[in-house]
Amino acid sequence: MENSIQKATDAKTENKDNNFKIKAVLFFTSVAGISALIGFSSAVAAAKRHDTKYFNQGIVATSPQMKESGAALAIKALSWGTLYAFTGCGVLFYGIWKLSGAQNFEEFRHKVGKALPRIPKNDPPQSRTEFSGINDLFEYLINEKSVKDK
Missing domain, CATH: 1.20.5 (Single alpha-helices involved in coiled-coils or other helix-helix interfaces)
Structure with missing residues (x-):
């Protein structure tokens, strides 16, 4: 039951x-x-x-030498660039996945976690964690750097 x-x-x-x-x-x-x-x-x-004048000229093919408008060429370039970017990234990520030998995402996460260096936990914090503003943060960083340089 x-x-x-x-x-x-x-x-x-x-x-x-x-x-x-x-x-x-x-x-x-x-x-x-x-x-x-x-x-x-x-x-x-x-x-x-x-620049409104040249923008409008790019939208419509105005001269006989231009077979396509600037906007059509830009759309074509954007579509080919997008295809290349997605294909390239897809092949790269798929290759990394296959080289790792993982069968699922959790296994891949564990394998990558073993290969990458561990980031130590900052518990309890060893330095300041709260700042009143960006100036306070920069002053703290400058002082820490000068202490480490000595």
């Missing part, structure tokens, strides 16, 4: 974890997409505001 209750509880917990992960991925993907859209839009708006 207890075993079946434990299995049901484990299944519910796993389902909640999966739902949380899906929601987290959707949230971060939407935030990144919206940020990219806002950044690109603001850059285009700044370019148009800076």
Whole structure:
């Protein structure tokens, strides 16, 4: 009886974890997409505001020598650059994954954790951790450096 209750509880917990992960991925993907859209839009708006005449010439192919407009060339360059970046990073990360020999993410995390140096915990803190402002922080860093240099 207890075993079946434990299995049901484990299944519910796993389902909640999966739902949380899906929601987290959707949230971060939407935030990144919206940020990219806002950044690109603001850059285009700044370019148009800076020089309207040449911006409009780049939107429409005006001379007979130009087969494509500047905007079409820019979109083509952006799409090829995006393809190269995603492909290159994907191949790099997949290669690192395969070289590690890991079967899942948790195993990969442990293997990488063993290979990288350990960062010692600062518990209890050996120095100041609270500062009243950026000037206080810089003064503290300058004083610490001068003490270490002596």
